[in-house]
Amino acid sequence: MGILEVSGVNKRFGGLQALGDVNLSIQEQSVHAIIGPNGAGKSTLLNCLVGKLIPDSGSVMFDGQSVLGRKPHEINQMGISRVFQTPEIFGDLTVLENMLIPVFANRDGAFRMHAIESVFSESSVIERAREMLAEVRMSDKVEMLASSLSRGDKRRLEMAMCLVQKPKLLLLDEPTAGMARADTENTIALLNEIRNRRGVTMAIIEHDMNVVFSLADRITVLAQGTPLVEDTPDNIKGHPKVREAYLGEAQV
Amino acid sequence: MLGLKKTDTTLFLVVMGLTLLAPFILNPFPVESGMAQFNAGYPDLMQRFVIFGIFAIGFNILFGLTGYLSFGHAAFLGVGSYAAIWSLKLFALDVVPAIVFAILVAGAFAMLVGFISLRRSGIYFSILTLAFAQMSYALAYSVLTPLTGGETGLQIKNTDSPLLSNVPEGEIGRASFLGLDMGASQELVLGGWAFTFNLGYYIAAVAMLIAFYLSIRIFRSPFGMMLRAVKSNQQRMNYTGLSPKPYTLAAFVISGMYAGLAGGLMVAMDTQVGPERMFWTASGEVVIMTVLGGAGTLLGPVLGAGFIKYFENIISKINKDILHQWFAVLPDGFEDVMVSLVYPFVGKGWHLTLGIMFMLVIIFLPGGLLQGGQKILGLFRRKPQPSAAAEADGTKPAE
Ligand SMILES: Nc1ncnc2c1ncn2[C@@H]1O[C@H](COP(=O)(O)OP(=O)(O)O)[C@@H](O)[C@H]1O
Ligand SMILES: [Mg+2]
Numbered sequence: 244m245g246i247l248e249v250s251g252v253n254k255r256f257g258g259l260q261a262l263g264d265v266n267l268s269i270q271e272q273s274v275h276a277i278i279g280p281n282g283a284g285k286s287t288l289l290n291c292l293v294g295k296l297i298p299d300s301g302s303v304m305f306d307g308q309s310v311l312g313r314k315p316h317e318i319n320q321m322g323i324s325r326v327f328q329t330p331e332i333f334g335d336l337t338v339l340e341n342m343l344i345p346v347f348a349n350r351d352g353a354f355r356m357h358a359i360e361s362v363f364s365e366s367s368v369i370e371r372a373r374e375m376l377a378e379v380r381m382s383d384k385v386e387m388l389a390s391s392l393s394r395g396d397k398r399r400l401e402m403a404m405c406l407v408q409k410p411k412l413l414l415l416d417e418p419t420a421g422m423a424r425a426d427t428e429n430t431i432a433l434l435n436e437i438r439n440r441r442g443v444t445m446a447i448i449e450h451d452m453n454v455v456f457s458l459a460d461r462i463t464v465l466a467q468g469t470p471l472v473e474d475t476p477d478n479i480k481g482h483p484k485v486r487e488a489y490l491g492e493a494q495v
Numbered sequence: 496m497l498g499l500k501k502t503d504t505t506l507f508l509v510v511m512g513l514t515l516l517a518p519f520i521l522n523p524f525p526v527e528s529g530m531a532q533f534n535a536g537y538p539d540l541m542q543r544f545v546i547f548g549i550f551a552i553g554f555n556i557l558f559g560l561t562g563y564l565s566f567g568h569a570a571f572l573g574v575g576s577y578a579a580i581w582s583l584k585l586f587a588l589d590v591v592p593a594i595v596f597a598i599l600v601a602g603a604f605a606m607l608v609g610f611i612s613l614r615r616s617g618i619y620f621s622i623l624t625l626a627f628a629q630m631s632y633a634l635a636y637s638v639l640t641p642l643t644g645g646e647t648g649l650q651i652k653n654t655d656s657p658l659l660s661n662v663p664e665g666e667i668g669r670a671s672f673l674g675l676d677m678g679a680s681q682e683l684v685l686g687g688w689a690f691t692f693n694l695g696y697y698i699a700a701v702a703m704l705i706a707f708y709l710s711i712r713i714f715r716s717p718f719g720m721m722l723r724a725v726k727s728n729q730q731r732m733n734y735t736g737l738s739p740k741p742y743t744l745a746a747f748v749i750s751g752m753y754a755g756l757a758g759g760l761m762v763a764m765d766t767q768v769g770p771e772r773m774f775w776t777a778s779g780e781v782v783i784m785t786v787l788g789g790a791g792t793l794l795g796p797v798l799g800a801g802f803i804k805y806f807e808n809i810i811s812k813i814n815k816d817i818l819h820q821w822f823a824v825l826p827d828g829f830e831d832v833m834v835s836l837v838y839p840f841v842g843k844g845w846h847l848t849l850g851i852m853f854m855l856v857i858i859f860l861p862g863g864l865l866q867g868g869q870k871i872l873g874l875f876r877r878k879p880q881p882s883a884a885a886e887a888d889g890t891k892p893a894e
Contacts, residue, residue, distance in 0.1 A: 293734065332731060335725055347720075360717070361716060
């Protein structure tokens with residue numbers, strides 16, 4: 244049993260079958276990549292895992308519990324954190340405040356009204372946030388407004404915000420999409436570092452197979468809403484079905 | 496001190512000093528001087544400054560922090576007023592229970608309105624709150640007449656005999672605080688100057704200081720930070736395991752309670768209330784106060800409230816005769832030209848001046864008058880970066 248078990252998931256948008264009978268199992272401590280050409284249904288699948296979309300049929304079990312019908316914040320509280328295609332951070336808040344919020348969310352749950360005590364009297368929360376910022380080498384930027392960070396730092400901050408929650412599963416939707424080569428390499432390096440240091444279970448959605456090649460333990464290839472093959476990166480690379488799926492795409 | 500950081504303590508003490516010394520500060524001109532009409536240190540106006548200050552401070556907790564623009568906050572002011580007058584009529588002539596009751600009833604009503612309106616955001620939220628307020632106004636005028644007195648509103652009558660107060664037969668009860676009449680005033684004459692110390696004002700002033708202090712605590716709390724997070728990125732909040740709705744609802748109810756406090760105090764000062772207190776223009780006024788002063792800042796709303804009430808009560812009193820006096824030194828023809836140039840902007844034209852000022856602030860000072868003040872201070876301190884001045888308030892202006 245994997246930490247995440249997707250079985251028989253279907254999702255239609257009108258006449259379009261975006262996901263057709265998807266089965267997927269992600270093992271704890273592994274990095275699992277889901278790749279496929281544009282429109283394959285990767286984002287749709289991810290949205291079904293985090294409560295943004297509800298599949299028409301099938302089941303999604305996380306850590307022994309169904310996630311279906313739960314709201315995104317409830318699913319996060321179960322232990323799934325998500326990194327977005329374009330970094331979603333609190334632009335009007337400082338870097339440190341951005342980091343404090345997930346720590347509070349972990350400690351206090353979905354809602355708690357600490358309306359009178361000062362943020363700065365919460366020394367253990369602050370300490371934890373600062374530690375995490377140090378780990379991603381952003382200690383010199385704590386007082387900066389998050390919206391003024393560079394794109395790469397925003398991504399770094401968002402990942403740190405997810406990691407500080409100690410998620411059981413970290414989902415990443417095309418973390419390098421639209422990035423220049425150098426940024427892409429930095430991001431891959433950061434992910435490798437996270438993986439080696441913390442042993443976080445990760446599911447990475449990618450369009451470009453080369454990005455995940457060095458990172459993934461297993462790769463699932465999705466085409467037209469259905470998984471074609473699942474195997475190790477080495478076996479995937481030369482697989483004829485994969486070539487077929489990507490036919491006409493330059494990335495393979 | 497007081498559980499606040501140093502800059503916040505300073506800010507609070509300055510506001511406290513200004514509020515408690517307001518009878519002096521607002522009456523800088525001798526009674527007989529030509530400038531005496533600019534004195535704002537009379538009880539009625541001072542009470543309005545602090546009461547509307549409370550209203551705006553509360554509004555700012557919702558709008559300034561979460562970005563949810565309520566266009567119906569006057570409904571809570573009105574509901575608080577009705578609750579307070581009923582307490583005076585039926586329960587006791589003491590203002591404390593009336594004010595507490597006003598806060599609770601307004602809070603409960605805000606819970607209902609907020610629960611429904613917060614199902615939507617942006618313009619739809621604003622319209623829902625506006626609809627609720629206009630509905631309350633219309634109902635208070637018509638169907639709810641037994642509760643609200645309809646068009647004539649409610650006053651204390653000589654037939655009212657509150658449970659806990661002894662009103663002699665046939666007399667009209669007066670609102671009091673621990674047995675002291677709310678209207679009680681002490682006059683102090685110093686040379687050509689006269690200063691009035693009014694019990695009602697000081698009760699309202701203490702209420703405002705408490706309200707202001709609590710708002711500082713809320714701004715600096717984890718809850719306040721979450722409210723700013725709501726404004727900044729609800730998507731990220733959801734995916735961080737936080738549910739924005741209870742946060743916005745709590746902010747909505749708190750700001751409704753502030754409005755209820757303001758409404759209760761209005762009744763404590765002047766024991767009558769009518770439905771016009773809930774009209775949409777009254778809801779618009781608190782929006783303008785907050786934005787003019789600086790939404791999302793601690794001091795801005797109080798400043799905005801003071802500014803607008805000063806205009807409404809002082810600038811609006813300048814008439815043609817007074818202008819002629821001012822420009823009397825000029826040659827005759829020139830005097831008339833000046834008077835006709837200035838006249839549209841004062842007296843009944845005060846709305847024009849305020850409107851122009853509001854537009855200038857929105858366009859050039861998105862952080863409100865407070866940001867303007869800080870820019871000027873910044874020039875004097877030779878610290879060109881605005882962020883240094885912003886520390887004085889400790890809070891970034893909203894947008
Ligand atoms: N909300 C939606 N409504 C209608 N069609 C959608 C919606 N979301 C995605 N689709 C369609 O579903 C298919 C899969 O989309 P998506 O999951 O975004 O693919 P990918 O992320 O792999 O590029 C596409 O054909 C897309 O147009
Ligand atoms: Mg996609």
